[in-house]
Amino acid sequence: MTSEEFTLYRKKLEKTQKSLSKLLGVSLKAVQSYEQGWRAVPLHIERKLLFLVVNQRRDDTSKRKECWTLKKCNCKKECPAWEFQAGHLCWFLNGTLCECTSGQEGKDKMEICRHCEVLTSLL
Structure with missing residues (x-):
């Protein structure tokens, strides 16, 4: 996952860096580092972030395809x-x-x- 994608998904969740850090179980500095591209986004963090994005409450669940x-x-x-x-x-x-x-x-x-x-x- 690129730093741009990470930032895009955080914004899609409408979370601050601080609130996202708590959801992901990482430090605020880690989230800042992912967004700046100073650190690569670890696989387990990518999967957690995508899980949150996919499962956020939406009116339209018709996008879900099995x-x-x-x-x-x-x-x-x-x-x-x-x-x-x-x-x-x-x-x-x-x-x-x-x-x-x-x-x-x-x-x-x-x-x-x-x-x-x-x-x-x-x-």
């Missing part, structure tokens, strides 16, 4: 996204069975998910 529908998935029953009925959060869950991320975890999975229609349609 991964199994978009990807025409054949292995729903074994996938954690299906098990927890969290098809719009497949990018957040480890162990999902999407053919594009199967076997991928952590940074490698997020690199793929950042460009996936499931996540991008929510942001």
